[in-house]
Amino acid sequence: MTQLPAAQQQTAQPAQGALKPSGSGRALYGGKSTRRITVRDLAAAKERGEKWPMLTAYDALTASVFDEAGIPVMLVGDSAGNCHLGYETTVPVTLDEMTMLAAAVVRGTSRALIVGDLPFGSYQEGPVQALRSATRLVKEAGVGAVKLEGGERSHRQIELLVESGIPVMAHIGLTPQSVNAMGYRVQGRGEEAAAQLLRDAKAVQDAGAFAVVLELVPAELAAEVTRVLHIPTVGIGAGAETDAQVLVWTDMLGLTGGRVPKFVKQYVNLREVMGGAVKAFAEEVVGGTFPRDEHSVH
Numbered sequence: 560m561t562q563l564p565a566a567q568q569q570t571a572q573p574a575q576g577a578l579k580p581s582g583s584g585r586a587l588y589g590g591k592s593t594r595r596i597t598v599r600d601l602a603a604a605k606e607r608g609e610k611w612p613m614l615t616a617y618d619a620l621t622a623s624v625f626d627e628a629g630i631p632v633m634l635v636g637d638s639a640g641n642c643h644l645g646y647e648t649t650v651p652v653t654l655d656e657m658t659m660l661a662a663a664v665v666r667g668t669s670r671a672l673i674v675g676d677l678p679f680g681s682y683q684e685g686p687v688q689a690l691r692s693a694t695r696l697v698k699e700a701g702v703g704a705v706k707l708e709g710g711e712r713s714h715r716q717i718e719l720l721v722e723s724g725i726p727v728m729a730h731i732g733l734t735p736q737s738v739n740a741m742g743y744r745v746q747g748r749g750e751e752a753a754a755q756l757l758r759d760a761k762a763v764q765d766a767g768a769f770a771v772v773l774e775l776v777p778a779e780l781a782a783e784v785t786r787v788l789h790i791p792t793v794g795i796g797a798g799a800e801t802d803a804q805v806l807v808w809t810d811m812l813g814l815t816g817g818r819v820p821k822f823v824k825q826y827v828n829l830r831e832v833m834g835g836a837v838k839a840f841a842e843e844v845v846g847g848t849f850p851r852d853e854h855s856v857h
């Protein structure tokens with residue numbers, strides 16, 4: 560039976576303020592630190608010019624694999640909607656669902672900074688609603704930070720969360736919660752759109768965000784945002800120059816069925832591996848070759 564790390568016993572991460580930042584030589588990926596990564600470690604990495612990987616995670620077992628592999632930051636993304644919960648988009652995902660998934664990921668990990676996504680409808684009403692929702696993710700799930708979508712339009716929410724002691728990762732460019740309004744299209748193409756993306760990036764930094772996701776924006780524009788900002792940029796479909804890269808784990812490990820976006824690199828085809836193993840099991844059961852004596856008790 561698969562063993563989960565002892566950290567599964569934990570229900571909350573240590574307070575951010577109780578930890579010393581990593582010094583140089585404490586790489587985020589491959590570093591020796593066994594304590595939780597903090598947002599201050601990410602700031603130090605930006606100063607060192609160190610790039611880092613981020614993956615989504617939605618359950619304790621998968622998260623424990625990524626934690627053991629040294630992934631320093633995991634996002635319990637509302638992509639759980641399409642990648643884990645069977646919805647067509649992220650729009651229907653609820654705060655209750657996100658809280659349950661985030662709590663599982665925190666229990667399955669001991670080193671990664673866990674970022675919990677605020678789902679659609681849980682922060683758009685204003686800063687107070689955002690604080691109430693983020694507080695649930697921090698207190699009930701034990702995440703070390705939250706993420707929300709929007710640039711200038713979300714700056715008041717970010718300000719109140721940061722003032723209240725909750726680190727915020729922002730998300731601009733393509734924002735999937737707005738799919739009904741914007742579709743899934745490249746953002747920031749053309750002079751005016753590029754200028755707006757830069758304004759959004761500066762707005763979230765000024766509001767106190769510790770990092771910003773840039774989704775599906777031209778590589779050259781993402782590079783410029785990365786040069787201009789002092790907080791880390793996390794790219795997805797945003798070229799090679801961002802400080803960090805994030806992928807949805809079911810896409811990069813080949814579990815997602817059907818087409819995946821152009822920016823996804825599939826490192827393995829888990830769908831094929833799992834399908835093959837499941838068929839082998841089924842055929843052995845039908846053919847009477849499983850279980851054999853070594854899988855039986857007497």
Ligand code: KIV
Nearest residue numbers: 615636637638772805
């Ligand atoms: O929900 C999610 O997985 C995300 C990433 C694509 C950044 O927002």
